[in-house]
Amino acid sequence: MKRKLIAFDIDGTLLNSQHEVLASSLEVIDKLKAAGHLVTIATGRSLATAKEVIDQVGLSNYLLCNGGYAFLDHQQVFSNPLNKQELKKLVAMANDRQIDLLYQTIDQVKQQGPFIHERNAEMQKAFNKEQPSYEFDIDGEEAIYQAILFCDRVEEQLFSGQFETIRFTRWGDAAMDAVPSNSSKAVTLEAIAKEQGFTAADIIVFGDGENDIEMVQLAGVGVVMANATDYVKGYADLVTKSHDDHGIWHAAKELNLI
Structure with missing residues (x-):
């Protein structure tokens, strides 16, 4: 073959x-x-x-x-990392709406603080047994490739059409990934x-x-x-x-x- x-x-x-x-x-x-x-x-x-x-x-x-x-x-x-200015906008929107969010750099999973909703912490543990690092600053990272938002399909509509360089792709009913639009x-x-x-x-x-x-x-x-x-x-x-x-x-x- x-x-x-x-x-x-x-x-x-x-x-x-x-x-x-x-x-x-x-x-x-x-x-x-x-x-x-x-x-x-x-x-x-x-x-x-x-x-x-x-x-x-x-x-x-x-x-x-x-x-x-x-x-x-x-x-x-x-x-192909995320645009940092657009990511900051996404983070602000998620924080305003009490939506949990993770960041993925080349070799680590990070977040700004503990999960707001415990169910999302349990979902994270199914993929990664290690606690995400809280040592995180968007400007200080060399590259951030993806963000994970723990939101349902209704909440997803809050973010739809709000970004020029970010798009969203779902991997389940309870969470979606934010990735570069290209x-x-x-x-x-x-x-x-x-x-x-x-x-x-x-x-x-x-x-x-x-x-x-x-x-x-x-x-x-x-x-x-x-x-x-x-x-x-x-x-x-x-x-x-x-x-x-x-x-x-x-x-x-x-x-x-x-």
């Missing part, structure tokens, strides 16, 4: 409902690497919150913070593909969330997990079984990747 660029989302895709990587998914990744494909993570997580999974699956390529930055062979090759998993994945000599037709992606839609549309083959919403499934070239039912392995078999 022709060499492919193959990207995997983490939450709801590589990780099952118990936040574990199935042995069948590890088998697929090992076989893809052995066959010479370029295999990468493509996640909304930062390096701090994705590192454990990256190490477990044994990948040296990873696209993080919804495309805000990316590494090939553990070397950073792409960077940034997405698809934008960065396409840049990596061009640099590595792949066309869009050579790209295969696996995802489940709304922040995966653009890369599913970009790819020659966009695989969506059965645990995704019907809305996300509507963009799929292939809907596989769920993240609990060996969906990655079944799709890889159907696509003759293994």
